[in-house]
Amino acid sequence: MSTNLAPVGDTTDIEQRVALIACGRRPGKTRACDNHRGKGKAFLSIAATGAVDALAAAICGTGRGPACHDCKDKAAEIIRTFNEEAW
Numbered sequence: 001m002s003t004n005l006a007p008v009g010d011t012t013d014i015e016q017r018v019a020l021i022a023c024g025r026r027p028g029k030t031r032a033c034d035n036h037r038g039k040g041k042a043f044l045s046i047a048a049t050g051a052v053d054a055l056a057a058a059i060c061g062t063g064r065g066p067a068c069h070d071c072k073d074k075a076a077e078i079i080r081t082f083n084e085e086a087w
Helices: 012-023 034-038 040-049 052-060 069-086
Strands: none
Touching: 012 034, 012 040, 012 069, 034 040, 040 052, 040 069, 052 069
């Protein structure tokens, strides 16, 4: 029996969306760069904790705060996206 459902625990779609948000959205851009795609799983793990500052620092690339304003906005958007997917 074949289904179109993703296996339990498959986070590929949300990882790609999170990576794109972190990379930066603009008209016509449909994929994150290789660097951000590679960090999608880590971004998702941090988003699951709800730690906006930690996620912003990871996006900013410093690994610690304070992150820039743009990365703080991206982090908040990623956490909103994550929370919508969780329900």
